[in-house]
Structure formats: C-alpha cells, structure tokens
Amino acid sequence: MGLLTSLRKQRFNHYTPSSVQFAPAMPEQATPLRQVVPSPVQTDLEQTERNLSHKHSIGASLARAWLTRSIKPFEFTNEYDHALSYQGVRSLGLYVHIPFCRSICAFCPYCKHPYQSETAKQYVQQLLREIDLVCGDHTKSTLENHSLSKKQAATSLYFGGGSPALLVDEIGAIINKLQEYFDITDGIGVELHPDDVTVETFKKLKTAGVTRISIGVQSFDSATLSILGRNHFDYSQVFETIQAVPFDTVAMDFIFALEGQTFESIKADIDTAFASGANHIALYPFIDFAFSKSNVKKMDKQQKKSLLYKIANYCMEQGYVRDSIWTFGKPGVDKYSSMTRDNFLGFGCSATSLLANQFKVNTFSPEAYEARINSGELPTALTTRFTKRQRMIYWLFWRLYTTHLHEQDFKDFFGEELNKMYGLELWLGTAFGMLKKKDGIYSLTNKGVFYYHHFEGYYTYKYIDHMWNIMRNEPFPKEVSI
Numbered sequence: 001m002g003l004l005t006s007l008r009k010q011r012f013n014h015y016t017p018s019s020v021q022f023a024p025a026m027p028e029q030a031t032p033l034r035q036v037v038p039s040p041v042q043t044d045l046e047q048t049e050r051n052l053s054h055k056h057s058i059g060a061s062l063a064r065a066w067l068t069r070s071i072k073p074f075e076f077t078n079e080y081d082h083a084l085s086y087q088g089v090r091s092l093g094l095y096v097h098i099p100f101c102r103s104i105c106a107f108c109p110y111c112k113h114p115y116q117s118e119t120a121k122q123y124v125q126q127l128l129r130e131i132d133l134v135c136g137d138h139t140k141s142t143l144e145n146h147s148l149s150k151k152q153a154a155t156s157l158y159f160g161g162g163s164p165a166l167l168v169d170e171i172g173a174i175i176n177k178l179q180e181y182f183d184i185t186d187g188i189g190v191e192l193h194p195d196d197v198t199v200e201t202f203k204k205l206k207t208a209g210v211t212r213i214s215i216g217v218q219s220f221d222s223a224t225l226s227i228l229g230r231n232h233f234d235y236s237q238v239f240e241t242i243q244a245v246p247f248d249t250v251a252m253d254f255i256f257a258l259e260g261q262t263f264e265s266i267k268a269d270i271d272t273a274f275a276s277g278a279n280h281i282a283l284y285p286f287i288d289f290a291f292s293k294s295n296v297k298k299m300d301k302q303q304k305k306s307l308l309y310k311i312a313n314y315c316m317e318q319g320y321v322r323d324s325i326w327t328f329g330k331p332g333v334d335k336y337s338s339m340t341r342d343n344f345l346g347f348g349c350s351a352t353s354l355l356a357n358q359f360k361v362n363t364f365s366p367e368a369y370e371a372r373i374n375s376g377e378l379p380t381a382l383t384t385r386f387t388k389r390q391r392m393i394y395w396l397f398w399r400l401y402t403t404h405l406h407e408q409d410f411k412d413f414f415g416e417e418l419n420k421m422y423g424l425e426l427w428l429g430t431a432f433g434m435l436k437k438k439d440g441i442y443s444l445t446n447k448g449v450f451y452y453h454h455f456e457g458y459y460t461y462k463y464i465d466h467m468w469n470i471m472r473n474e475p476f477p478k479e480v481s482i
C-alpha cells in the first residue's frame with residue numbers, strides 16, 4: 001500500500017510539491033480540515049500525542065539498532081545507479097504507478113494528482129521511455145555479454161495508484177512494453193476505484209491481460225464512507241460487473257480501526273464482499289499521516305487489539321485463509337499483493353525498486369519525473385545501500401508480513417542460517433507466544449499479528465510519514481536519514 005505499499009504495497013507513493021506545481025490544487029474539502037483553534041482539552045491531548053510519538057520514535061530507533069546490530073540509520077542520498085542490475089535476480093516483481101485520481105481523498109497518503117487527460121497521456125509516454133531506459137540497453141548488453149536467449153522472468157506485474165483504470169486504454173501498451181523484456185509468470189493486477197468498475201473497463205482490462213483486480217471499497221457502510229469523506233455509493237453496479245466479467249482474483253480493500261467503528265460494521269463489510277463475488281479482502285488499519293489534511297481519527301490501541309482478534313477469528317471461522325497480516329482469501333485463491341517479492345522494479349512517480357543491496361525511490365514530482373526522462377536519465381530521487389543486516393531486516397519484515405517465515409528461504413537468499421543470525425529474537429518471539437515453529441517454518445500467532453501491526457505502526461509513523469513528507473515537497477532531496 002511500499003519502504004511500507006512500497007514501502008507499503010510497494011506502493012511507496014505522492015503529491016503536489018511546493019516547488020513544482022504539477023496541476024491546480026485539488027479541492028480536498030471532501031472532509032473538513034482539522035479544527036484550527038484548539039480547545040484546552042485538545043492542547044493536552046496533542047501534547048500527550050507528541051510525547052507518545054517521541055517515545056515511539058526512541059523505541060523504533062532502539063529496535064532498528066538492535067535488529068541491524070548497528071547505530072547506522074537507513075541513509076538515502078541523491079546518488080544513484082544509471083543502470084539497474086536486475087538480470088538473473090530471483091523472484092522479481094514489477095510495479096507501475098499511475099498517480100492520477102478523479103478527486104483526491106484527504107486521508108490517502110499515496111502519490112496522486114487530479115486527473116487531466118492530456119497530462120496523463122504524456123505520462124504514459126514517459127513511462128514507456130523509463131521502461132526502455134531501465135531495461136533496453138541494459139538487457140541488450142547483458143544478452144550480448146552472456147549470450148542469454150531468454151527474457152528475464154518476473155513473477156507479477158501490479159498497477160497501483162492513484163487510479164490506474166483512468167488509463168485503461170493505455171494499460172495494454174504498458175503491459176506490451178514490459179513484456180518485451182520480461183516473461184510475467186504469475187499474473188497481472190490492477191487496483192480500481194469503485195467508479196472504475198464497469199463492464200466496459202473490465203473487458204478492456206481482460207483483453208490487455210489483467211488477471212487480478214482490487215477494488216478500493218473502504219466500506220459498504222454509508223456512515224463509515226462519510227467519515228472517510230466519500231459519498232454514499234450504490235454498489236449494485238460493482239456487484240453486477242464482477243459477476244459479468246470474472247477475474248482470477250477479485251480483491252476488495254477496506255479501512256478499519258477508525259474511531260467509533262464497530263466489529264458488526266466490519267463483519268457486515270466482510271460478509272458483503274465475499275457474498276458479492278470477491279474472493280480476497282484486505283483490511284488496512286487506518287494510518288493518520290501527519291501530512292494529510294484529513295480529520296479522520298484512529299481508534300485507540302486496546303480497542304484496535306480486540307477488533308483485530310475478532311476479525312481474525314471471524315474470518316477463520318468462515319473458512320477464509322489469512323495470507324498476510326492484512327489479507328484473507330478463499331482457499332486456493334492467489335492473493336492480491338505486490339509487497340512480498342525478494343526483488344522488484346518500480347516504474348513511474350514515487351515507485352520504488354529493491355535489488356541485491358539497494359533500495360531506490362523515484363521522484364514524487366510528475367514535472368521532475370518528466371524532465372529527467374526527457375533528458376534520458378532515470379527519475380531516481382533517493383537510493384539507500386543496505387548493509388547485510390539492514391537487508392536481512394527488510395527481508396524479514398516483509399516475510400513476516402505473509403505471517404510465515406521459512407528457515408530454508410532465508411538460507412537460500414542470504415547463504416546464512418536464520419538461527420545463527422536471529423536465534424535470540426526468534427526464541428523470544430516464540431517464548432512470548434508471538435511465533436510458533438513447525439517443520440522449519442515460523443508462523444505468527446494472533447498475538448504476533450497484533451504486535452506486527454504495532455511495530456508496523458511505529459515504522460510507518462517514524463519512517464514512511466517522515467520520508468514521504470519530504471518527498472512530496474522536494475523533487476530531489478539531497479539526503480534523508482531514517
């Protein structure tokens with residue numbers, strides 16, 4: 001949804017940089033802005049929140065230092081590789097970011113701008129050029145040098161945003177361009193706003209080769225939608241369309257842990273999703289990004305804990321399989337997830353790439369992106385070079401996100417025994433009831449999932465919020481340390 005979508009959902013992603021205004025500011029008045037004059041009670045609350053956030057920040061730094069066995073933070077700088085070394089890497093995912101939406105939701109942190117058809121069309125041309133810049137000469141010279149005849153395998157291709165279906169007529173051209181360089185083995189996914197769910201759009205997506213879709217429902221409940229600043233939506237067209245044009249994976253996104261939200265309302269969302277033809281759901285805990293202009297409030301920790309347990313138990317009782325921290329699916333369904341690849345290449349504004357020991361982020365500014373591409377340069381804004389332990393922690397974070405950790409996978413990837421590197425942490429996790437081990441596989445328990453959520457919250461507020469806020473204001477920051 002990147003380092004969290006993408007870093008969460010490899011969706012690292014957004015915005016209207018102050019120095020580079022890409023499009024006229026979008027009215028974000030769907031939800032009212034935060035109250036400007038604080039009451040004394042609010043001031044106390046805000047102070048408590050600041051203290052807590054400071055405590056979280058120290059906790060996150062200590063955890064990072066312990067787990068990476070170093071006080072060295074993750075240092076991102078503006079130096080970058082002009083040729084990305086992805087040939088021959090295992091489990092490579094592809095991601096394309098489309099940063100356009102019809103209207104902007106105040107709660108959403110991702111890289112998105114108001115849709116304008118001309119700008120969007122030009123963006124597609126720039127994307128095609130970026131793909132050639134990353135893969136063209138590099139692939140040609142590698143093939144010549146090593147006499148390789150096969151294309152590089154890529155496990156999957158995901159389109160995220162924004163609202164990628166605004167470019168439904170161009171998605172086929174982007175897929176074809178990527179297929180010049182890659183054999184995509186496990187399917188192609190596109191995320192959709194409910195407004196995009198029409199028979200015509202679905203047919204075009206199918207023709208282009210899309211096999212998985214994810215619809216951003218957020219909630220079927222009008223009151224919850226209204227808290228999020230979305231209008232009441234008539235979902236009957238969505239239900240009819242997913243019956244009329246089937247895809248292998250039909251996923252739906254929901255947001256939970258909003259202040260006042262009840263288990264009954266989430267249970268109703270889950271039931272409606274599966275009854276209407278979805279076979280996979282994602283329940284994202286609401287993240288209140290400091291830079292967002294939303295006044296949506298999150299639920300307190302104890303209520304969220306109890307809600308998480310209830311949701312997990314309910315989904316298991318219904319026979320759904322938890323295939324990641326946030327997702328449940330019908331048995332045998334391929335999950336909709338772009339986040340769990342060992343390596344990935346991302347194209348477009350704000351997209352990220354993860355390779356052997358580097359992680360890079362493209363500029364969030366569409367104008368800066370265009371300028372770089374036009375000058376024949378990659379649009380990389382920041383790169384970090386991982387130490388071995390940093391790479392291990394990144395890898396472990398996303399493996400645990402799937403709720404299962406295979407000792408052998410760690411050994412295959414790093415050439416080291418998992419127990420030798422993180423034996424103490426795994427022992428502690430097992431002793432405190434967060435992990436269970438069977439046949440060389442560690443699995444997160446319900447308690448473990450809760451603490452993962454908690455840790456992920458630290459990580460999001462300390463790292464992602466900070467970094468995205470810088471990236472949305474500066475097209476090419478000199479350095480960022482997190």
Ligand SMILES: C[S@@+](CC[C@H](N)C(=O)[O-])C[C@H]1O[C@@H](n2cnc3c(N)ncnc32)[C@H](O)[C@@H]1O
Pocket residue numbers: 001011107108109110160161162163191192193194215216217218253254255284285286287288289
């Ligand atoms: C990039 S959004 C795009 C989906 C599509 N454009 C839409 O609006 O339906 C992907 C998902 O991220 C989730 N999301 C967005 N903002 C969030 C936030 N502040 N906290 C938690 N989840 C969020 C939503 O569930 C959303 O469907």
Ligand code: SF4
Pocket residue numbers: 100101102103104105106108109110112161162163193216
């Ligand atoms: S439509 Fe989707 S991507 Fe666009 S702002 Fe809203 S939640 Fe974010």
